[in-house]
Amino acid sequence: MTKAPLMTPVLIGGCCILMLSFAIRASFGMFQIPVAAEFGWPRADFSMAIAIQNLAWGIGQPVFGALAERFGDRRAIVLGALFYATGLVLSAFAVTPGAHQLLNILIGFGIAGTGFGVVLAVVGRAASPGNRSVALGVATAAGSAGQVIGAPAAELLMQVYPWQTVFVIFAAVILSTMLFLPLLSAPGRATRQEPEDSLGTVLRRAFRDPSYTLIFVGFFSCGYQLGFITAHFPAFVTEVCGAISPTGPLAALGITTTSALGAIAISLIGLANIVGSLASGWLGKRYARKYLLAGIYAGRTVAATLFILLPMTPASVIVFSLVMGVLWLATVPLTSGLVAHIYGVRYMGTLYGVVFLSHQVGAFLGVWLGGRMYDVTGTYDLVWWVGIGVGLFSAIVHLPIRERQMVPSAA
Numbered sequence: 003m004t005k006a007p008l009m010t011p012v013l014i015g016g017c018c019i020l021m022l023s024f025a026i027r028a029s030f031g032m033f034q035i036p037v038a039a040e041f042g043w044p045r046a047d048f049s050m051a052i053a054i055q056n057l058a059w060g061i062g063q064p065v066f067g068a069l070a071e072r073f074g075d076r077r078a079i080v081l082g083a084l085f086y087a088t089g090l091v092l093s094a095f096a097v098t099p100g101a102h103q104l105l106n107i108l109i110g111f112g113i114a115g116t117g118f119g120v121v122l123a124v125v126g127r128a129a130s131p132g133n134r135s136v137a138l139g140v141a142t143a144a145g146s147a148g149q150v151i152g153a154p155a156a157e158l159l160m161q162v163y164p165w166q167t168v169f170v171i172f173a174a175v176i177l178s179t180m181l182f183l184p185l186l187s188a189p190g191r192a193t194r195q196e197p198e199d200s201l202g203t204v205l206r207r208a209f210r211d212p213s214y215t216l217i218f219v220g221f222f223s224c225g226y227q228l229g230f231i232t233a234h235f236p237a238f239v240t241e242v243c244g245a246i247s248p249t250g251p252l253a254a255l256g257i258t259t260t261s262a263l264g265a266i267a268i269s270l271i272g273l274a275n276i277v278g279s280l281a282s283g284w285l286g287k288r289y290a291r292k293y294l295l296a297g298i299y300a301g302r303t304v305a306a307t308l309f310i311l312l313p314m315t316p317a318s319v320i321v322f323s324l325v326m327g328v329l330w331l332a333t334v335p336l337t338s339g340l341v342a343h344i345y346g347v348r349y350m351g352t353l354y355g356v357v358f359l360s361h362q363v364g365a366f367l368g369v370w371l372g373g374r375m376y377d378v379t380g381t382y383d384l385v386w387w388v389g390i391g392v393g394l395f396s397a398i399v400h401l402p403i404r405e406r407q408m409v410p411s412a413a
Contacts, residue, residue: 012128013137015185016121017144019079022179023086023116024145025152026172028272030055031236032156032265036165037102045237047099049373051106052233053366056225058110060362063119066111067351068201075124076183082115083179090173094166116179118145119358122338123351124186132287134342138335139283146279146331149272153236157265204349205356213403217340218357220295220399222364223392224333227302229365230385231271231326234372236264238382244315252316263316267323274327282332283339291336291343292403298329298336299397303390305329310386344407364392 030052037048070078089108096102114120122141129137159168199207208214240260246252257263285294309322341354372385 008129008133008136008140010128011185011187013125013140015182016125016141017147018182018185019116019179020118020121020141020145021148022175023113023148025148025155026086026090026176027113027117028149028152028232028268029156029172031233031268032153032160033165034233034237035240035261036160040165041097041099043099044373044377046370046373046377048102049233049369049376050099051102053229053368053370053373054103055106055110055113056229056362056365056369058107059113059117060110060225060359060365062111062114063117063358063362064352064355066115067119067123067349067353067355070120070123070351071201071349075120076186078115078120079183079186080180082112082117082120083176084112085109086112086116086176087173088112090169090176094169112176114355116176118142118334118338119351119355122334123347123354126338126342126350127347134347135287135335135339136280136283138339139279139281139286142283142331142334143276143279145334146272146275146327149275150269152272153265153268157262199348201349201352204345204353208345208353208356211344213344213405214353214357216399216403217337218360220299220396221333221337221357221361223299223389223396224337225361225364225366226368226392227306227364227389228330228368229362230368230372230389232268233369234376234382234385235267236261239264239267239314239319242314243319244313246316250316260316263319267319270320270323271327271330274324275330275332278328278330278332279335281328283335286336286339290405291340292400292405295333295336295340296397296400298332299393299400302326302329303393303397306386306390306393310383310390340403340405343405346407 034045034048037043038045066078066082069081085108089105089112093102093105093109096105122138125137125141126134156168159171243260243263246258246260246263248258252263257266282294305322305325309318312318337357338354341357342350345353368389371388372382375385376382
């Protein structure tokens with residue numbers, strides 16, 4: 003029998019869409035200081051807009067997953083791109099915190115339609131069972147590649163254009179994702195038994211399973227940590243990090259300010275996560291996913307603890323970014339692969355979307371609490387320690403998950 007290829011048109015198209023979608027999404031932290039400075043807002047106001055964006059992303063994920071399964075993946079992605087672009091363009095003209103917060107609902111729904119929930123389901127259904135874990139890792143790595151270019155691109159563009167113009171440019175970029183839709187045309191690989199069950203039946207089966215609840219609860223801390231760091235780490239580095247030596251290696255690379263270092267830190271996280279996502283996809287094919295997930299959350303806990311306890315220097319920022327980057331989205335191919343393995347791929351978009359809602363509730367709290375605690379205390383310290391605690395909690399709750407298939411394989 004001929005071995006099924008890994009790099010299919012579906013995987014290539016899905017990677018391109020995720021890369022562009024996440025490049026924009028990962029750049030929002032770069033707008034924290036410029037927007038607040040222009041309007042004289044406290045940090046919490048724009049943080050709330052990003053927090054609402056994350057929550058809308060989470061709420062929209064199972065909705066877009068169900069729309070994709072009912073009306074087709076490509077239609078769901080088109081709708082998501084339109085939401086995303088509309089939210090960005092209108093945000094460019096918003097001048098009040100309430101307007102930004104309201105419009106970020108549109109952006110959040112747009113990310114839901116062009117992000118992991120819909121695209122990973124397409125990739126998972128199109129991949130052969132032997133390639134599925136690795137294919138999900140490759141697609142996740144593509145999202146990380148977007149993060150590599152997103153924050154630095156926003157930083158460079160804002161040196162030339164006002165932030166409002168950058169939002170409009172990003173709207174045009176997200177609309178370009180529709181050029182890759184013709185590649186998403188392969189049929190799914192659901193087993194013979196899966197189409198016989200309705201979506202409601204499959205959801206009830208999952209909701210009654212304690213393992214699904216543990217996956218749902220465990221994904222919360224991932225969202226909290228990623229949401230907080232993406233939205234606040236550039237500002238945190240800008241304000242707290244020690245000065246960059248004018249004769250040091252960073253200055254030789256053109257990084258002369260802590261603001262530029264904050265942008266590069268987000269980029270380094272994305273760069274390192276390309277390695278982490280590919281590695282987690284490869285490992286998920288060979289080892290129990292629940293133990294790999296527990297190890298990732300434990301590793302994040304140790305890395306964040308050391309980073310907060312030690313003095314922040316440009317070197318520690320770079321080391322932390324690389325370590326956290328390896329662990330950053332490494333949870334995504336493992337969590338989505340776990341859902342597909344236990345409950346099948348027929349309704350993977352909706353099932354993973356529900357789990358992802360927990361992730362985005364965590365992201366909402368991480369982003370909002372970061373801004374709120376900064377305004378109240380003048381530091382981010384408490385928010386970091388909460389993230390350390392929930393990371394340890396997630397490492398523990400993944401251990402009792404039972405990795406057994408609830409959907410029989412096709413004969």
